[in-house]
Amino acid sequence: MMKSLRSKIEDKTAKICIVGLGYVGLPLATEFAKRGFNVIGFDTSREKVEVLKNEIRAGALSENFKVTADPDIAYKNVNFIIICVPTPITKTKEPDLKYIISAAEGISRHLRKGMFVILESTTYPGTTEEVLIPILERSGLKAGFDFGVAYSPERIDPGNKKYTIKNTPKIVSGVTGECTDISAQLYAQITKPVKVSSLKVAEATKIVENVFRAVNIALVNELGLIFGRMGIDTWEVIEAASTKPFGFMPFYPGAGVGGHCIPIDPFYLSWKAKEVGLTTKFIELAGEINQSMPNHVINLVIRGLNDVGKSVKGSKIFILGMAYKKDVDDTRNSPMVEVAKSLIELGAVVRYNDQYVNTVAIKDKVLKSEPIESVHDSDCVIIGTAHSYYNKEKILTYLTEKIVLIDCVNFFNPIEVKNIQIYKKVGSGNAN
The missing domain is CATH 3.40.50.720 (NAD(P)-binding Rossmann-like Domain)
Structure with missing residues (x-):
C-alpha cells in the first residue's frame, strides 16, 4: 500500500482531495494543481463551489483543479484526503470540533484500503488520535495498516506575499514512521517538510x-x-x-x-x-x-x-x-x-x-x-x-x-x- 502511494507521488499520478476550500484549503489545492497533481476540492458550500467552477472555466485556476459539493464525487478514486476545515470555539470558549467530526464521518463512509488522510486544521494535542482516527476506523479499516494518517498544521498567513506555501516549512507527523515519511514526501512536492516525532508534537507546534x-x-x-x-x-x-x-x-x-x-x-x-x-x-x-x-x-x-x-x-x-x-x-x-x-x-x-x-x-x-x-x-x-x-x-x-x-x-x-x-x-x- 505504502509503496504504491510513494510511486504515485513520484510520478504525480496521486489524486488529492482537499476538504474545505477556505483560506487554507484553496491555496493548498491550487499549489498542488500547479505542480501537476490531479486535485479535487470538496466544500459543503454550493455557492462557493459554483464561484470556483466559474474561475476554473475563466482560466483563473488550474485545469488540474476540479471542485464539487458532492462527497460521492469528491472521494471517488482519490489517494490522499487533506482536511482543512475550521475549528472554532463555543460561547464558553471550549473547542468546537463539529467540522472535523463531520468531515471524518463523511470520509469514513468512503474509506478504502490504500487511502491516506491528513488533518491540517489547528487543534489541541491529541485530536488526531482521540477524535479523527476512531471515526475513520468505523470503516472497519486500521489506521497505519490499511490506510495512512498524518497531521500537518496549516501555516497560511492571509495577505502575506513574502511567506507563502512554497517558502514556509511544513510540520508533518504520521501515526507511524512510514506515514510520516509519506506525508513528508507529498508535501515536499510543494514546500519543505519538517518531520517531528509524533502527532501530538505536530499539533502542539501549531x-x-x-x-x-x-x-x-x-x-x-x-x-x-x-x-x-x-x-x-x-x-x-x-x-x-x-x-x-x-x-x-x-x-x-x-x-x-x-x-x-x-x-x-x-x-x-x-x-x-x-x-x-x-x-x-x-x-x-x-x-x-x-x-x-x-x-x-x-x-x-x-x-x-x-x-x-x-x-x-x-x-x-x-x-x-x-x-x-x-x-x-x-x-x-x-x-x-x-x-x-x-x-x-x-x-x-x-x-x-x-x-x-x-x-x-x-x-x-x-x-x-x-x-x-x-x-x-x-x-x-x-x-x-x-x-x-x-x-x-x-x-x-x-x-x-x-x-x-x-x-x-x-x-x-x-x-x-x-x-x-x-x-x-x-x-x-x-x-x-
Missing part, C-alpha cells in the same frame, strides 16, 4: 506558534495602556527597542486580535490543560487583555466626542478598514466588527470603507462599504485597518478640523494631523 503571538500581542496592548497613561508613545518605544539586533521581537498594540488563529487557538490549549489538571492562567489572561481592546477603542471614541461636546448617540462614525488585517477580505473575529457592533448599540450611525469587504452583517443590520470621501461629513473617523490602498494625504483632505480621529494602527503621526482638533492613537499618550 498551538505554540499562535499562543506565542497572542501572549506577546497582549503584552504590548497592556504596555500601550500603561505608557498611554504616562504620555509615552508605545509605537515609538517599540521601534526604538527594535534597533537591538538580538533578544527582542517587535509586536504592536491595536484594537485587539482577529482572524481564525490568535483569538481562538490559545483556548484550545487552555481547555486541554484542564483535562490534565492544570490551569493556564498566563494564556487566559492574555486572551482577556486582547478581547478587552475593542472596549478601549470605544472609550476613546466616547472621550473624543465628549471633548467636542457630542455624545455617541446620534453621532456619525466612519470606520476605515473592517477586515481584521491589511489587504485581506477576512472579517472573522475582526476587532472593528466588534467596535461597530458596540457603537451601533450605543446609538451611533456607523458607516465604513473597505474595498476588500463589500458588506458586513452586524446584528440585524447589513452595512455596505462606502467611498472613502464619505468620511467628510462624519463626527468621528476610526482608522481600523491600514490597507495599502489608503493614501494619507488624500484621506486628510476629507477630514475637517473638528473631526474626532481615532487611530488604532499608527497610521498617522501627530505632525501629519496637527490640524485635527481631536486625535487619539491607541498606545499613545494622546489616547488618554
Whole structure:
C-alpha cells in the first residue's frame, strides 16, 4: 500500500482531495494543481463551489483543479484526503470540533484500503488520535495498516506575499514512521517538510506558534495602556527597542486580535490543560487583555466626542478598514466588527470603507462599504485597518478640523494631523 502511494507521488499520478476550500484549503489545492497533481476540492458550500467552477472555466485556476459539493464525487478514486476545515470555539470558549467530526464521518463512509488522510486544521494535542482516527476506523479499516494518517498544521498567513506555501516549512507527523515519511514526501512536492516525532508534537507546534503571538500581542496592548497613561508613545518605544539586533521581537498594540488563529487557538490549549489538571492562567489572561481592546477603542471614541461636546448617540462614525488585517477580505473575529457592533448599540450611525469587504452583517443590520470621501461629513473617523490602498494625504483632505480621529494602527503621526482638533492613537499618550 505504502509503496504504491510513494510511486504515485513520484510520478504525480496521486489524486488529492482537499476538504474545505477556505483560506487554507484553496491555496493548498491550487499549489498542488500547479505542480501537476490531479486535485479535487470538496466544500459543503454550493455557492462557493459554483464561484470556483466559474474561475476554473475563466482560466483563473488550474485545469488540474476540479471542485464539487458532492462527497460521492469528491472521494471517488482519490489517494490522499487533506482536511482543512475550521475549528472554532463555543460561547464558553471550549473547542468546537463539529467540522472535523463531520468531515471524518463523511470520509469514513468512503474509506478504502490504500487511502491516506491528513488533518491540517489547528487543534489541541491529541485530536488526531482521540477524535479523527476512531471515526475513520468505523470503516472497519486500521489506521497505519490499511490506510495512512498524518497531521500537518496549516501555516497560511492571509495577505502575506513574502511567506507563502512554497517558502514556509511544513510540520508533518504520521501515526507511524512510514506515514510520516509519506506525508513528508507529498508535501515536499510543494514546500519543505519538517518531520517531528509524533502527532501530538505536530499539533502542539501549531498551538505554540499562535499562543506565542497572542501572549506577546497582549503584552504590548497592556504596555500601550500603561505608557498611554504616562504620555509615552508605545509605537515609538517599540521601534526604538527594535534597533537591538538580538533578544527582542517587535509586536504592536491595536484594537485587539482577529482572524481564525490568535483569538481562538490559545483556548484550545487552555481547555486541554484542564483535562490534565492544570490551569493556564498566563494564556487566559492574555486572551482577556486582547478581547478587552475593542472596549478601549470605544472609550476613546466616547472621550473624543465628549471633548467636542457630542455624545455617541446620534453621532456619525466612519470606520476605515473592517477586515481584521491589511489587504485581506477576512472579517472573522475582526476587532472593528466588534467596535461597530458596540457603537451601533450605543446609538451611533456607523458607516465604513473597505474595498476588500463589500458588506458586513452586524446584528440585524447589513452595512455596505462606502467611498472613502464619505468620511467628510462624519463626527468621528476610526482608522481600523491600514490597507495599502489608503493614501494619507488624500484621506486628510476629507477630514475637517473638528473631526474626532481615532487611530488604532499608527497610521498617522501627530505632525501629519496637527490640524485635527481631536486625535487619539491607541498606545499613545494622546489616547488618554
